[in-house]
Amino acid sequence: MRRSLQRLAMVVLLLLAVSMLTFVAMNVLGDPLFNILGPIAGDTENPESIAKIEAAKAQYYLDKPLPERYVRWLGDFVQGDMGVRFASDGQPPVTGLIKERLPRSLVLMGMAQAMALLIAIPWGISSAAGSLGGVDTGPRSWRFLVPFALKATAVTYFAQSLFGSVVGVVMLSWFIALLLAHQFAETVPAARELVDGVNKTMSGFSSALSFGFISMPNFALAVSLYYVFALKQGWFPLRYDASDGFFTRMWQLFLPALTLALPGSAVYQRLLRTDLITTLQEDFILMARAKGVSKRRVLFRHALRPSMFSVITVFGINAGALVGGALVVETFFGIPGIGTAVVEAILREDFPVVLAIVMIVATGFVVLNFLVDLLYSVLDPRVRS
């Protein structure tokens, strides 16, 4: 409790520092008056201009000293009024703009994080499962067959549509051969060797893939995914359109979210894999196996939860990187979210918007990491007491 309060105080202090820094930087490095009025701001001869200058100064409190303006701004901000925009005649006000843009970005980032976890958890588990050893899902059981069939269908379909039907047919025959190899693995040594070899190759492939995802800059990934899946394959819509219906819009967000999700999923997968391999060495895993729990259950129910700590820590940190990614991805896919808003605002020197967004992002980041801290105690009962 005491620790939580201390942390909370720290968080508030941190946010104050961030806001102050941004506020000062923008008022000192930039010239608000010029940003509002344009060239007129420098015109101190024309009485009409002077009137405008005075009016603007009064409206935006520019005649007041910096500390006072900061306090004013802060007071308004905590009450939900983020001020008046400099650009586009102040319309809509910053709060209105944020209200319109923020939910979209939140959905995008939420989708991305969810996708990242949805990809990373099965991926991490399957890449660590080898160190548990033992076959408890025989090749004839549906537990083996169903995922295998799904995997084969998906990969074949992918290969066929990306590289043509010849490759598709090759893929399909490959999977049939692999299935046969699994069938005879127990009796025919050559089949066993094939299966082992394939597993080994796949694990090498999986780690190369995750390394590739980590090393692919998000803008390059955006271009590549867009090219392959939207332009060439036509599986996804080319553009986001805010006037479309809800489900269409969600569908339009799929590819952008995937762009944000893939690097994250690779990071999570690597962390999860490392932690899982450590967890799988634990006595209680042996105990779980000895009491007859199935391999799948051992992995998902016994090993997964104690292996999630690094993932959720980085999950919180990654949220910060995601904001940067959202900037790029929203711009590229033409999604009017806070990412595009901040880019526009910076280019138009619309500082109240920038300030508001910086604050929202920083707050969101800090709060999320605070929640992650709480999540530890949910994951591990030992932390609670």
Next chain:
Amino acid sequence: MNNPDVLLDVSDYSVGFRTERGLAQVVDKVSFQIERGKTLGIVGESGSGKSVLNRSLMGLISSNRQIESGSAFFAGDQLVGRDRQDFWGKRIGMIFQDPMTSLNPVMRIGRQLFEPLKQHLSMNKEQASQRAIELLTQVGIPEPARRLRQYPHELSGGMRQRVMIAIALAGEPELLIADEPTTALDVTVQKYILDLLKDLQTEIGMSVILITHDLGVARGRTDEIMVMYGGRMMELAPSEELFSDMSHPYTEALFSAIPRVDQPKHTRLTPIAGAPPDPVEPPSGCRFSPRCVYAQQDCTINLPEADGPGDHKFACFYPVNTDDGRSARAANIENGQTATGLKIQTAGVS
């Protein structure tokens, strides 16, 4: 082999591991039988292969570096070379040495206990929790209903070990393997747990393999005792016969290392000098020869096979209680060293 009373029949069972240095033969041609309702003690120093033997029999070591050979029939079913998932929990239960690490720290006791009940006895939630309470009561845990909602870290070591026993018994196995169930516990708790195991066994009528490195623990709680050293079986005998008529020098050495009440503290303790053998490059001949006070020249050349009259088997050319043995020892004491160069301090040997 056709004796219907025999639950587990192991013969010439070996386990090796492929390592960077070569093959580590960790279990070497072990043979024994366990009848239903009986207890076998497996005794040996650390590293003698007790755990590997049992985990491997149970199929829990699934490394592709492991090589298993020989045969092991469990109620007529061959275990070797097959996936043993069907046996886990349901026909063979297992409890481990360290109750602190063997329970899942992030799962409530209840769920850990329900799992085998639901899976092996197809119980629903209610039946499972009722049975779980019975089981916890049976292993002597107070306030069982409350414990179900607790996490392992809220329980003491002894309590956790009881929970582990309850979990292992939940699937109503025919054989329970207890791998040093008390080594990690306080001495006072140890006795309690061992007696509990004994009581439960008589109550349920299952067979038990009790693994320990302490001959004293096995005494009085087992029907038969197998002494292992360097992965090989040194001696196998009905419990009391082992103590009254021990034949193997290693058993004798182990026995003299037991803390005994009849001896004042400072005079006891003849820890066996030397270290256990390297499983990759074991000593030639008898595995124990480098540390054996009876060792003669031929011990380093020929490998003694476990053999003997009736159900008392031992693997030694110069058994303790025979003339051969006595003279071998006397000769070594006279030389001040054995054929392998082991120095003998006369004072230390009883």
Next chain:
Amino acid sequence: MSQDVSTGGVIEAIEPEGAQAGIVKKTLGPGFWLAVGWIVLIVLLAVLAPVLPLKDPNANFIDIQGKGRPPYGPSGDHWLGSDQDARDMLSRTIYGARVSLVVGFSAVAFGFTIGGTIGLVSGFVRGMFDKITSFIMLVLLSFPALILAILITSLMERSLLTIALTLGILSVAPVGRLARSASLVFSEREFVLAARTMGAKPSHIMLRELLPNVLIPMSALALLGTAVAIVAEGGLAFLGLSVEKGSTWGKLILTGAQTRQLEEAPWIAFVPITALFLTVMALNFAGDRLREYFDVRELAL
């Protein structure tokens, strides 16, 4: 659990079989050298670009042999094709490397000098200095990096220097944090304590005892940091906010990323994407191997 002194080494825990575990000899591996090779190649190409027999990256080779309207696909003339203004992609990509690499390396150099020094000192002297610098780093870290970068670049003219400086400033905090934790750890080591009790000057201890040790984990971070800086520059360029003059990989990708370009001439985008990807991957891989080699935990991605 089952360690056996007599075997002259722990063989492998008996527990549930880290199937691949066992004794792994520590080497950097061929992959590391491959990665380093690629980095060296790119750096050499970038440095030597003016003297290499490359086409002028800014010349328009329109319709030399009546090939019609650009962009041209890869051919003997333009190995990697040309862009929509008929400029040679190969030489543009190589020249683009110059800016990307200069930004990457100098940003990291800046971040490491400042952040490394601050971290080293605060980890060693602790106390108030440490508290204050730690808080400043925390503040810096809670800014979304890319927003901060855009902010700075938008407030200043976008020259090579400002971009590199911006990214350098951004790397101060993460580098500082690592340097501080490494310095904290090593400050507790016997050799430092010994030097202290022998009355060595703090500056001497920091330079002679701490620095060499802190440098080891930092070298791995430097490679990873360069990758991050190159990517960040690319991101800025992609938003149209990087260096105004000259081409960078990010800018090249941006030119190729319009729907029309992608449809007609995907190579315009994918040549620089490939170069960027391989370079980033090589830096990441080399950094990762180094990290594993020196067994630096805090650096895990």
